[in-house]
Amino acid sequence: MIAVRDLRIRLGGALIVDGVELDVADGEWVTIIGPNGAGKSTVLRAVGGLVPYEGSIALGDTALDRLTRRERARTLATVAQSPVVPPAMLVYDYVLLGRSPHIPPLGRESASDLAQVDEVLAVLDLEAFAGRRLETLSGGERQRVFLARALAQEARILLLDEPTSALDIGHQQEVLELVDRLRAERGLTVLATMHDLTTAGEYADRMVLLSGGRVVAKGTAREVLTAELLARHYRVRVRVIDGEHGPLVVPVRR
Numbered sequence: 086m087i088a089v090r091d092l093r094i095r096l097g098g099a100l101i102v103d104g105v106e107l108d109v110a111d112g113e114w115v116t117i118i119g120p121n122g123a124g125k126s127t128v129l130r131a132v133g134g135l136v137p138y139e140g141s142i143a144l145g146d147t148a149l150d151r152l153t154r155r156e157r158a159r160t161l162a163t164v165a166q167s168p169v170v171p172p173a174m175l176v177y178d179y180v181l182l183g184r185s186p187h188i189p190p191l192g193r194e195s196a197s198d199l200a201q202v203d204e205v206l207a208v209l210d211l212e213a214f215a216g217r218r219l220e221t222l223s224g225g226e227r228q229r230v231f232l233a234r235a236l237a238q239e240a241r242i243l244l245l246d247e248p249t250s251a252l253d254i255g256h257q258q259e260v261l262e263l264v265d266r267l268r269a270e271r272g273l274t275v276l277a278t279m280h281d282l283t284t285a286g287e288y289a290d291r292m293v294l295l296s297g298g299r300v301v302a303k304g305t306a307r308e309v310l311t312a313e314l315l316a317r318h319y320r321v322r323v324r325v326i327d328g329e330h331g332p333l334v335v336p337v338r339r
């Protein structure tokens with residue numbers, strides 16, 4: 086569903102992403118991990134069509150650069166780390182923006198667009214916030230609204246950049262479980278970045294470890310979350326414990 090070949094991205098004159106190869110199969114969940122500045126968000130932004138790149142990116146059978154903006158928006162939805170929020174916008178209207186790629190140019194939203202927004206708000210437990218201005222929400226509440234907008238878009242590919250960084254552990258689990266359930270129900274393909282390694286490993290089918298703009302390891306959580314790889318690329322001492330749903334990564338004092 087996503088095929089990235091020899092991806093190179095230059096920003097401010099520096100080579101930030103250097104020869105990345107990445108595949109995500111239809112219905113698969115792949116999470117990119119790596120230290121701060123490794124290039125995770127940049128790779129995700131490239132797949133979302135938001136930064137110029139060299140190399141190739143294909144979504145299904147189509148090269149990303151051959152899709153129009155509208156086609157791209159119907160194919161993939163992005164939850165960015167800190168999206169720009171239009172001032173004074175109500176939660177409901179913001180989530181409704183997710184329906185834009187489905188509304189004909191110069192047309193109005195249909196009853197089914199509104200029903201889709203209602204459903205997403207209900208699923209994410211956001212109905213009580215529908216009439217609130219977005220900037221009055223807490224960081225975690227806002228993050229759920231960003232996810233709601235992406236889900237309202239009904240795209241087959243979901244790009245999640247640190248989707249749970251502002252959430253308490255209860256909402257973290259709720260959101261990830263929800264994405265996982267939707268993946269099963271709607272056949273979503275998920276490409277995410279995450280810092281919490283244990284959680285990342287629990288939900289991903291496969292992981293990619295990025296360091297200095299290059300892929301330095303890829304495979305299952307058990308293959309990637311090893312004390313040795315993490316020590317080398319994060320400069321951290323960790324103990325990796327075999328857990329029920331994958332490795333548990335616990336930092337230990339030096």
Ligand SMILES: Nc1ncnc2c1ncn2[C@@H]1O[C@H](COP(=O)(O)OP(=O)(O)OP(=O)(O)O)[C@@H](O)[C@H]1O
Nearest residue numbers: 096097099101119120121122123124125126127128
């Ligand atoms: N416009 C830019 N000009 C120059 N350098 C940039 C630009 N945008 C990003 N970078 C650099 O690219 C590198 C990769 O950034 P990116 O946001 O992709 O990293 P990341 O792995 O997502 O990091 P984090 O975990 O901190 O979110 C960083 O060193 C960043 O400073």
